[in-house]
Amino acid sequence: MTSLSAYTDDFASFITASPSSYHAAAEAARRLDDAGFERREETDDWTAGTSAGRHYVVRDGAIVAWVQPAGATPTTPFRILGSHTDSPGFKLKPKPTTGSYGWLQAGVEVYGGPLANSWLDRELELAGRLVSTDGVQHLVRTGPFLRIPQLAVHLDRTVNEALSLDRQRHLNPVFGVGDLRQADLVGHLAALAGVAGEDVAGYDILTADTNPPARFGLHHELFAAGRMDNLSSVHAGLLALIQGPENHETITVLAAFDHEELGSQSRSGASGPMLDDILSRIGDDLGATMSERKRAYADSWCVSADAGHAVHPNYPERHDPANLPLAGRGPLLKINGNQRYATDAAGAALWARCSAAAGVPYQEFVSNNTVPCGSTIGPLTATRLGIRTVDVGVPLLSMHSARELAHVNDPFSLSAAIGAFFAGA
Template structure:
């Protein structure tokens, strides 16, 4: 395919809207569901019986969502083409008894979520976003918009700040959101009011922080892109676009699996180490009358793209990267490789990614870590281990990963979406 400037603008604008609508994993799942419904996908509930003989459906579990397009001719032997990603991003999560403060400032008590670059969250207008659950068990999404800020200590009071900034996770990360007497403030009451529920009825909550600045496209050629939560909403969005374009007559069942809690290790009911994907695939197989042998044969013929952000070479820290494999911004999405299987890519996976990128008409580039820099991991090895499905790890190259705002090149974003579409088309 030929990617035009108009297509790039449309894609990046749509990605910007998706990120803006997704300040938490729960919002990301809800926004994905909204876009799926608009395209004719039908929601299913895990507590109901499913008619899964054919069609396009999705199911939400907490902050995770799995959607699929199933051809009418599917049988118990029909393989799957899956793109796996995650909806959560590093930041801060609201603690119990969250209204704190001193010295005339009212603050929020927060706990570090995942592995954020702490300094990047200073002096930014942040919002709170997530879900409230009332005593009946009803869930309500809520977001504040620009609401709070983690103020940095002035350099006049820390003359060595530019020589090395050290933040205490407990003492230095509490955001301020008002002035006055903290004993007279009610943060949960404010969130309840925004959600349209009574404060006394809120029995539980999962509320996180998000940067409120919108995606910005900038630079000499207008080809740089900065936003919060690009790790990993760029992959969720690419998978969503690929799934929406998937043919209902394909020889496989196309699946988007967007998990929660990857930044925590994925060992939750809605994470990639949990049973969510296996539960859904098992119900689809049962609906198709598959025997256990049929199911194993279908999985053996299946593929999963584990799509998560990776690292472009940092121009100010080139020594942190492998000297021979140096992926650059604008060079195409990454094929992520690790000898110790922190990424699940093998030779067959490399060949599949090569075919998908060739069919999409986009370049790609290999990423491998410098031997002195420990490698992170993704949901790829987890999916391969739990289900035995061939899995390949890919993603867009970023700078400032786990910052409150990350940096990408727009062509790489569009290329990942195009390659995801080619993957779902059967390349």
């Protein structure tokens, strides 16, 4: 999209449609269907010669899509955009209908590393998937449904000096009042999904903020929404893949993994086999030998796109004093001497070329030595596949909050640079 406003509106729509990783994968699949991509099932036989074109695979809350030119050979390299669909929050426990003193509550466990205080006193929804006894998956979302109420300042006069939240006692949301024996949270979700409660055999249900994305500020340059870590990268890569011209020299791939916030160790996470499974099957269909596949990987690139940190104006001392990325000045090139990010000098040169080709700026990010550095799927992908990898992302404030903050220019610029990457810059 050439219009910043159109891009931002579309990004907001994508976030609204994606309250869970399962919904994000489904919304990406819907958009790919509309763009003429063909869904592939992993259980099907992908016969030789039929992989040319535009395809995608969904595995649980992850999705991998690719564009394969008709002239691809066994040594055609890949250009991969890696991202993730999940975000921190709270996940519904087994036997989730709890409560006391007349309140009905949902039993939840912490998912990832949410900024817990930001989830207090918000209208939240439950969203995710139910799986019925026949193995069929049913997506469900409640809309505004529950809330984690904070203790009033009158009952804790020290709350503004030191807020301490016990994960077991203080973070269980309320969703009503009444007799606990007559409440059935799973039954309610089942009814919304059109499934009998007794037919629900399992579920993966998480919380999401229901406040819609908003553009605001002096010049409407600020953008607030939940789950920008990391739907900002999923959306940017998705649009770049759909709207970009076919690159006849590479196979372009969008890989949006699940469970990054938990360490990526799952069948649909970046430490799992999903990407290698699909790239290997593409190679098999092209008749690639193991040696040819290694040659293709050696000439391939992965851009690992995950949100990063803009300088916080109230806490500038938490950032490296010589590298101070600002909101609105372009995506981050993420660097870490201990390889918590996969960027090296060759990757930095690649990102410089992509940004220049797209006509957008970028900024370097490195952690303050006294502040531990997080990580991304980048080092995991580089380690598993041996593909050269560079880490980038949109600068945010309030990362892992229920509602994060970005400048509208930065997601737009990220998508443009990814488009140049897919085009072969």
